[in-house]
Amino acid sequence: MELHDSSLWRFLLVNVIYERCLSVGVAAMDAQHKTLVAMINKLIRNATATTQSATIQEVFMEMKDYMAMHFHAEEELMTAHNYPQLGEQIALHRRFSDKIIRFCIEWAYHNEHLPDDMLTYLREWLVHHILEEDKKYGAFFHEHGVQ
Numbered sequence: 001m002e003l004h005d006s007s008l009w010r011f012l013l014v015n016v017i018y019e020r021c022l023s024v025g026v027a028a029m030d031a032q033h034k035t036l037v038a039m040i041n042k043l044i045r046n047a048t049a050t051t052q053s054a055t056i057q058e059v060f061m062e063m064k065d066y067m068a069m070h071f072h073a074e075e076e077l078m079t080a081h082n083y084p085q086l087g088e089q090i091a092l093h094r095r096f097s098d099k100i101i102r103f104c105i106e107w108a109y110h111n112e113h114l115p116d117d118m119l120t121y122l123r124e125w126l127v128h129h130i131l132e133e134d135k136k137y138g139a140f141f142h143e144h145g146v147q
Helices: 006-012 027-045 054-080 086-110 116-143
Strands: none
Touching (some): 027 054, 054 086, 054 116, 086 116
């Protein structure tokens, strides 16, 4: 199925729903993940907005700052507890940040609606990252008494 297939795009425009399965078992990280989901959902709800949209500009600035804070909080917690996969998490966080910067630059220069691939990337990355990568540290922290 192609990205621009209308049935796939309709599916992708559905808000991310924070379900219990996304919990990593660390209350502070779960709360931050819920905030990130809400930010991505705000972008999805405003998918036809242009770069001139104050709402979109505000969400991007808020998301950029919040992601930096969230990644820092995760990495600090991992460092404090000697999480063995800290290096991999840092690398994933940096790749995500770099990709978002590239999306934002491309979007700003083209002065168009939010790119389909950007919304798809945000939605899929967050869910995959939580379910695949962050769940690993959740199990680790649980074993070490961190909740």
